[in-house]
Every structure is written in C-alpha cells, then in structure tokens.
Amino acid sequence: MILLAGVIAAFRFFFGGETSSLDFDGDKIGIVRIEGMLTDSEEINTWIRELRDDKSVKGVVLRVNCPGGAVAPSQEIYNAVVRLTAAKPVVVSMSSLAASGGYYVSAPAHLIMANPSTITGSIGVIMEMSNLEGLFEKLGIQRQALTSGKLKDAGSPFRAMTPEDRKYLMGLIADIHEQFVADVAKARKIDINTLRPIADGRALTGNQALKAGLVDKLGGFEEAVEELKILCGLDPTKRMPVVEGPEKDEPWLRQILGAIRLDVHTDLPESGVVIR
Known part of the structure; x- marks a missing residue:
C-alpha cells in the first residue's frame, strides 16, 4: 500500500504537476473544492485549516461549484476563508455555479474569478x-x-x-x-x-457580476491558478505541486488512471441555471 501511494503521488507530480498529500516536500498550492449543496462545513473547514497551517502551502484556490445551501454552514465556511486570507493569498475560481451560499463563501477571497456564463450572486x-x-x-x-x-x-x-x-x-x-x-x-x-x-436574490452571470463588483476578473481555473501564483510572488508559468481536498474516497484503480489523465467514467454536465 505504501508503494502504491508513492506510485500515485509520482504519477500526479510528473504527469500532472500535482500531488494529493500535504506530506509532499517543497512549496505547493492548495485547492479547496466546494461542490454541491452546503449542508455541513466540517470537512471543508478541516481541509482549509490544514492548508492554512501548512507553511509549504503558499496560496489557495477555492474551486466553487455550488448552488447554495444552509445558512449556518455557509457562515462557518465564510469565517474559515476569512481566517485563511489572513495567512496567505486566496483566489476563487467559480465553475458553473457559485450562487447564494456559493457566493457567500467566496466573498472574503483576495481575488474572485468567474467564467462569463457562471451563475453567481443570488444574495x-x-x-x-x-x-x-x-x-x-x-x-x-x-x-x-x-x-x-x-x-x-x-x-x-x-x-x-x-x-x-x-x-x-x-x-x-x-x-x-x-x-x-x-x-x-x-x-x-x-x-x-x-x-x-x-442583493435582492437575483442571479447574475459572470459578466454581470463583474460589472456589479461581485467578481474581479473573468477566467477559468487555469487563469485562477496563474493569478494565485502572481499574488504569492511566484512565476506564473512555473508548474508546481498541487494538494487538493477535501479528499473523496475513490477506488485505487481510478486514482492511478486519474493520475495519468485517463478517464474511466463519463458524467452528464450539470446544468448551470438551477438556482435555489
């Protein structure tokens, strides 16, 4: 099992420029995935705290694909992000949805990026x-x-x-x-x-949110990582190890195939216009 974990980490680093373990030596970038309805904050906040306390993690990207959720978990994650921003640079990368609670948890970041068609706001x-x-x-x-x-x-x-x-x-x-x-x-x-x-509950596209001052720039995940490197004083063109969480339990074979960028499943795309 130790050998297998090492092989997975090596594949991720050499083929994808990333690893999934905070034990990896050297400077790295942290990714926090905030996905789906927010019904509990414990796993996300635990991962945020680990990234905040690890000195080798130079900055963090929040990858948000969330239509909202319960109020208290949204507030708890918001407060965790506030504490994270006091320790290191934080950039939000909005995917299809970052609405209501999804926007709530994004707001404290140093820089918020959305795609032009991202559905956000819904305050x-x-x-x-x-x-x-x-x-x-x-x-x-x-x-x-x-x-x-x-x-x-x-x-x-x-x-x-x-x-x-x-x-x-x-x-x-x-x-x-x-x-x-x-x-x-x-x-x-x-x-x-x-x-x-x-802030009357209306949803906005990324384009509209940029004009309203709710986001700072338009761009996808790759651009968000580059912006984070610049905020960290790093070369934006230099590949760096990435640690990502909260971790999801996946079969070991899928982890290996995923590490070498082979996809073993197909998912239907999520609708970007479902607002709660």
Whole structure:
C-alpha cells in the first residue's frame, strides 16, 4: 500500500504537476473544492485549516461549484476563508455555479474569478413550506397539536399560515438576509447601500457580476491558478505541486488512471441555471 501511494503521488507530480498529500516536500498550492449543496462545513473547514497551517502551502484556490445551501454552514465556511486570507493569498475560481451560499463563501477571497456564463450572486434567503391542509381534509385526516405558544407551529404544513405567522417568519428571513448582505459588503469592501439593489436574490452571470463588483476578473481555473501564483510572488508559468481536498474516497484503480489523465467514467454536465 505504501508503494502504491508513492506510485500515485509520482504519477500526479510528473504527469500532472500535482500531488494529493500535504506530506509532499517543497512549496505547493492548495485547492479547496466546494461542490454541491452546503449542508455541513466540517470537512471543508478541516481541509482549509490544514492548508492554512501548512507553511509549504503558499496560496489557495477555492474551486466553487455550488448552488447554495444552509445558512449556518455557509457562515462557518465564510469565517474559515476569512481566517485563511489572513495567512496567505486566496483566489476563487467559480465553475458553473457559485450562487447564494456559493457566493457567500467566496466573498472574503483576495481575488474572485468567474467564467462569463457562471451563475453567481443570488444574495438572498428563501424559506419554503407546503400547505397540505386541503389534502388532509379530502383524506379525512384531522391534525391535533399541543404547543407551548401560538408561534411554535408557525409554518406547519397542516394549517394555513396566519398573518402573525407570516410576520414572524419574515422577521427571521430579514435578519438572516441582513447578515448575508453585511458580510458580503464587508468582505468585498462595498458600501452596503450600494450592494442592496443587487442583493435582492437575483442571479447574475459572470459578466454581470463583474460589472456589479461581485467578481474581479473573468477566467477559468487555469487563469485562477496563474493569478494565485502572481499574488504569492511566484512565476506564473512555473508548474508546481498541487494538494487538493477535501479528499473523496475513490477506488485505487481510478486514482492511478486519474493520475495519468485517463478517464474511466463519463458524467452528464450539470446544468448551470438551477438556482435555489
């Protein structure tokens, strides 16, 4: 197993200019992949902390392909990125999607890059609830609830929402949204009143986000790595080892074939216009 790990690392370094281990000697660049819905921050933040504390990691690229997610994990990753930027250069490379929570976690970076067609922004908060009252009536099902207060079951799918329920829930949404807007304004050094008109939940393309000041440059992952090297005071044309995470469990054969750039699977492309 030790020999196999060494072979994989060697293939990645000599054929792809990268390795997946922080144990690799010499200066390197870190990659943090933030993909899919944000429902938990532990793995991402653990990897960010490892990259932050490793002196051989000269800078970090956040590769973001994320439509959003829960608020608290987004805030925790945002704070981890803030701490990372205090230690070393950080560049965001947006893929198809970096919207809502995906933009939230990107905001503190020293430089944000998006593709012209990247869907980003969507600085907003949504709470969705269903009303099944009519269905239950047709089925002859009666719901009974004992609560300690009249707002305890606000948003219940078993009854219609009252004006008081709506006011209470909108208060929660408004407070969370204000936190979101304030954090983005602080991270991007934008006056909060300048930000508010575009912080109404609307999604933007990379082109539009550049004009609005939400991203700094247009370009893909390769350009983001070059920009990071420049921020680190390194030669942007020089190949460097790359450490990437959080690690995903993959069969050892796929790791070897992936290291020598042979693809053993085909995935349908993700839609870039699905916004939550």
